[in-house]
Amino acid sequence: MLKPIQDRTRATRAKLIETAQGIIAAKGYGALRVEEVVQTAGVAKGTFFAHFAGKDGLMELVIAARLNTFLDEAERWPAPQTIDDLIAHIMPLIQFMTTERYVFDVILRHSGAAAREEIGPIAQTFTRQVDVVARWLADSPFRKDISGHLLAEGVQAFLVQAMALHFCAVSNSETMEDRLLTYLDAWLNPRVAS
Amino acid sequence: MLKPIQDRTRATRAKLIETAQGIIAAKGYGALRVEEVVQTAGVAKGTFFAHFAGKDGLMELVIAARLNTFLDEAERWPAPQTIDDLIAHIMPLIQFMTTERYVFDVILRHSGAAAREEIGPIAQTFTRQVDVVARWLADSPFRKDISGHLLAEGVQAFLVQAMALHFCAVSNSETMEDRLLTYLDAWLNPRVAS
DNA sequence: GAAATTAGTTGACCGCGGTCAATTTTAGAG
DNA sequence: CTCTAAAATTGACCGCGGTCAACTAATTTC
Structure with a gap:
């Protein structure tokens, strides 16, 4: 194969x-x-x-290919200096992930590696996304008390959360961008006396 | 019905x-x-x-019932004063969610409301979890620069992230507890000069 | 180039979730 | 008690993803 x-x-x-x-x-x-x-x-x-590897296997290939083109674009951006910029840079990716409920489900299902030993293509895009964001954050004016990698993992967690809520009937009062802004501001710019 | x-x-x-x-x-x-x-x-x-409402409908009922018993337990705990305590209190819930891959998939798929107008039972447990954690955080020595509700939403995002990684082949070096500890410490106790 | 091996393809078949027109059961009206 | 309308149940049937023993085509061996 x-x-x-x-x-x-x-x-x-x-x-x-x-x-x-x-x-x-x-x-x-x-x-x-x-x-x-x-x-x-x-x-x-x-x-x-x-x-x-079944219908899902094909879907993984096709969807991962699409995700990678968005990551290619994202990679070309300079490090965002504001959270609005950060959101703007990954928005195309998020937009694609949330256009179809089915797509989001497939992505979530494969965001961890599908099989042992072999990490699936969608899972790879998740790894890659963390890398891209981590590289951004290295040159950004956000919190520095934790590693850029950890910071990027957090961004991913909040992205997933915001997307999940996007498909939720309850929270349609707020747009996905607004929700992301709230999350990422709290994550990247904590205002706490240390 | x-x-x-x-x-x-x-x-x-x-x-x-x-x-x-x-x-x-x-x-x-x-x-x-x-x-x-x-x-x-x-x-x-x-x-x-x-x-x-199909097999999924039954699964929602049965799984949500189980989740609610864990939330009942969680609700009885006093507000945790350390992150270890917080993790310990919520661990039974997490444990159940991650015992079977299928269960985790069903939960994720229904974590947003299933249908418009009507919020599904699993989605309700997500709302409830945020409420429980938010109540805890009100009496906890963690960051106070953002609302307890937002803080609790973040905890949920990191819980989901940690669980998703649990099913990932790559990151088996770290236990779920360790990963959670890292995430939640960074989220709840940011050490940044403000 | 013929025989033997391996790679690739075929389609009848299966499992399982889900549908729906027909049928039976129940509740209420006269 | 009977008739009728609504509610509940039935099971044959469908759609669709997935399997596998048989078959065909390509590759290697001598």
Whole structure:
């Protein structure tokens, strides 16, 4: 699987991914059916499962690819000097994660590594996100009493929290940005006499 | 559904829940099959879906009930004066949430309200958890520059983060308690010159 | 180039959650 | 007690993800 020796294999796999992305573009992630993918791609159902670790496996690849393009963008930003900037820089990523409930669920489900030994592609984007934010925070005017890595992990925790609340019926009074601002200000700029 | 007028209805519903809990006790949450529940309970499949909003609906009820017993316990504790105490008081809840991957997934999926208008039972336990922790923090020697409610929301965010990492293959070097301690110390006791 | 091995593909089949028109049971009206 | 409308139950059926023994195509061996 990791070393598709034959051209045939690579072609089949590429065709399946391409077909899937077409369906996703047309109907959204949640509407993707494996049956439709294989029918449209013109292969048997079993072939699909020979190439991917199930529907979730394909989703991981496709979603992780998308997340990585957003992280590529984010990486190009200079270190944000305000929390508003910080939020603005990761907002595209957050926006994508929250466009579809199904996508958010898949991401959450795979944010830890899927299998032992092998860390899944979505889990990798979480690691990468922490790295990107940690690098930012190294050159930012926020609290310095803890490591940038820990600070970045906290940012991630609050991002997830804010996104989860976004799908919650109760707290629709506040926008996601406002909630994030409150969280991150309290996390990155604690105003406490030490 | 909310007003089971007939005794028959209440009996059927109770029998289904009882049966389900028996199966869960014997095989775990993830092994529960609707088919097995209805067969064991001696009712038709359609009946199950007339009583619950699907398998997930039943799971919500059963899991939320369990979460609430842990919150009942937690509520009886006095306000913790150290972070270790705080962690100790909430650990039974965390322990339950992380015993089965499936349970954690269900909880996460329902931590926001399931449907508009109606807030689901698991989402309610999240609200309740924030309230319990907020009440604790009001009488605790932690930072006071932000509201107890916001502080408690942050605790919840870090709890979720720590639990998610618990299922992650990468970070098995650290125990969940250690990770929580690091997070909550940074959150509740920021040591920054203000 | 034929035989043997390995890689890739196929589609009938299964498990399981969920639906719904038909049927039975119950509650209330006359 | 009977008739009727509402409530509850039934089980055949469906959708869809996933499996696997059989089959075909490519690669290696001699």
